Amino acid sequence: MKSAVVVFPGLNRERDMIAALTRIGGVPPAVVWHKDAELPDVDLIVIPGGFSYGDYLRAGAIAARSPMMDVIRARAEKGVTVLGVCNGFQILTEAGLLPGVLMRNGSLRFVCRKVRLEIANANTPFSRGYQGGQVIDCPVAHHDGNFFAEAETLRAIEDNGQVVFRYAEGTNPNGSVNDIAGITNRRGNVMGMMPHPENLIEPEHGGTDGRAIFAGLLAG
């Protein structure tokens, strides 16, 4: 399976993501600069974390309006799998590829800590390495991870099984509605998540609970 990591200026976890994809998939991903003329033909497109355009205006807002996102949108419509982590999630919601918004954390502070995630739907390409209901460790590191959607959208997200990851009881770090940590689009081929599975893939990271996301995606 071929993958690509798309880099916007200000992203800063692209090296972590490249390392995770390389170590788990055995093949380094194509690294695509946002102004590159072409996005190679790949099966998985990843937008990593960071602070694209400094998070100025709103987190993800400027990158979401770049020409590269039109390319990614077209690929997603063709069924290509798209993963956005942290700022990548924010960019995907700002671009309208995913529903809802990510507001400032309830504490109004940046938070970096390990939380627990419950697998709300194991029947997605992103979560098929886990069992439904399984609870895993995963670190978060963000300032704007407070997921919100108005009632009707939220109901649709829930009814369609679009919630993939929830913060396990007592570990919601940001005030997200319904403890939502990661969602897919309706079709199920685009997912965004705030936590950083790429930082929990080796015993030296203090655990390997994040591996199964990449193993599941790259096995196909």
Next chain:
Amino acid sequence: MRGQRPPIPTAARYVPSDPTADMTLRTDIAITPELVADHGLKPDEYQKILDLIGREPSFTELGIFSAMWNEHCSYKSSKKWLRTLPTKGPRVIQGPGENAGVVNIGDGQAVIFKMESHNHPSFIEPYQGAATGVGGILRDVFTMGARPIAAMNALRFGAPDHEKTKHLVSGVVAGVGGYGNAFGVPTVGGEVQFDARYNGNILVNAFAAGLADADKIFLSEAKGVGLPVVYLGAKTGRDGVGGATMASAEFGADIEEKRPTVQVGDPFTEKRLLEACLELMATGAVIAIQDMGAAGLTCSAVEMGAKGGLGIELNLDAVPVREARMTPYEMMLSESQERMLMVLHPEKEAEARAVFEKWELDFATVGKTTDDLRFRVLFQGEEVANLPIKELGDEAPEYDRPWVAPEAPAPLDETTLPALDVAESLLALLGSANHSSRRWVYEQYDTLIQGNSLVTPGSDAGIVRVDGHPTKALAFSSDVNPRYCEADPFEGGKQAVAECWRNLVASGAEPLAATDNLNFGNPERPEIMGQIVHAIKGIGEACASLDFPIVSGNVSLYNETNGRGILPTPTIAGVGLIEDRSRIGRIGFADAGQTILLVGAPDGWGTHLGQSALLRDCLGRHEGTAPHVDLAAEKATGQCVLALIRSGLATAVHDVSDGGIALALAEMAMAGGMGAEIEARSAPIRAFFGEDQGRYLVTIDPKNLEQIVAEASVPLAVIGTTGGDALKLGDARSISLDDLKTAYEGWFPAFMGDTLN
């Protein structure tokens, strides 16, 4: 390079004169004794300028001299003493004098690091002051060609109940996180302390370390005549000049007026600057590079030229500016952030420009190197400065300021102490401002980015893997006990070095080298100068004994408000190398039934209560002498502990510092989620809370005890056993882990008034 700057009067703003006026050097603004004084130059210093250039300086030139000859850039009060520090060692590639120190870690790689203060700006505008402090130190590291891999911050605030403290804590911590997190460097350690002596003058000491190939280190020394001097990064604005400027004198009542002078950080630009610089360096285009810090363009250009034995000619019309009608004076003294100056190979200029255009950063050729050893500044076709470049740097004034030896306080009279209970005292310490958990702070820092963090804040030292190396890791720690330094600057200076060294050892690292960030009051007062002299002597002695050279550093003086100095605070940040990261020291009790050893302690376990945490934070008393550091014993004990970690015999390790054995055991118990039972002592308060130096707690499997005792060449005592869910210190009542954690985790969130998680 940032720090104290001389005040510049608003009234004396440079106004462009009639362009038809016939003059080579603009002296539109009369150079009066008042103007000279306002630039922080003493009459004899001004006379030195007159003698040097043989005429009256222009206004721009006066600004340039004040920038180069102030305390921060010239180290004029401390230079004489800094020279005495040990700065060399078999692993040292670059000692003090460059943007950061460089130390060989083997396999062709080097660690590049430095610590620097941003105290005054952070007090005036805590978020931006702290943020630009972090930005400045990161720039110092990647200017040398290194990708930053770790950051730390040593923060000292006023009393918790002082009206400004909460606001400053909130702003500084958010600023440190805001910049470092967006830039993308893990913050792996640091300190947060409170003391009323910082009420009017907090300390923000920022540390950064980076990794580079040892043969690809970039320096600021310009080489070659007629080569382009290129300006890179963000545009130049008026921040740091015009309006009022911060005093290199003490703070007074007019502090609020100084807010507009604090620079504003832009981590997004810095991140692009990092990537662009590293890309550019890889092309082979860079001959010399210097970041623009204090008095940006002035300092960076003069340093590059003076070090290379070359002149520099700058054309200010080419400088990318943020605002219209900036004067030469303003451009030369601006401290806008995220800027670099380079000397490039001319044939690679186009390639270099393409890199910066890709990252959407400014790239402008603003001058050239010359062979006349002059620093010439052109503006709208006129020469606004023409000065001897070597003398600007090398001939800066240097003082042997008068000093008096600090008086040692009387030893603590222990008969005056009230009856104290060990368990209650421990809970009080754990729940105090200075010893409670710093989780509220470090969870605002990204400690995991880059995916190499092995030990994050809350331990003896932060540890990150050497990316790409199968076994190596680097350890980082920052330490000083200002109360010890106040009681005895010499012992306090020694202790700061020893504690940093000890923390690195406790993590399983071989201590390599250190950087010093010397924060003191007004050096023109002999008693303060005495603190500086003695602290540096102590630091030097400890560094020499422990083979722990100082490879970079920064001096921050005039940390005073309304005539009262801060506690003398020589912060020491050290770096250690772990060859095999499968064998690192961790503080948490790892298993039940382990034997707890106290290594390096005297017979009574602990004896010294003078200036202790117990005295200060439980009783509000600042009495007694500072503990003595026996450097020979320190070294022997450290080597013993390091051997125990490397052999895999140590299952948990923690150094014993302020709060004594009691606090160290509580931290080990909480980190491991496991209790311990400790033997009783006849003088329990001294034993459990004494702050004798050079001690470690180590747990081992009991089956290895005999062998370890037989081989040990340092004092080693069995003091108890791990297990259970409570900590029992001798005859004191048992404290459950839950109670320990409640006390430990409660203080900071309660202080900051948190209700939200």
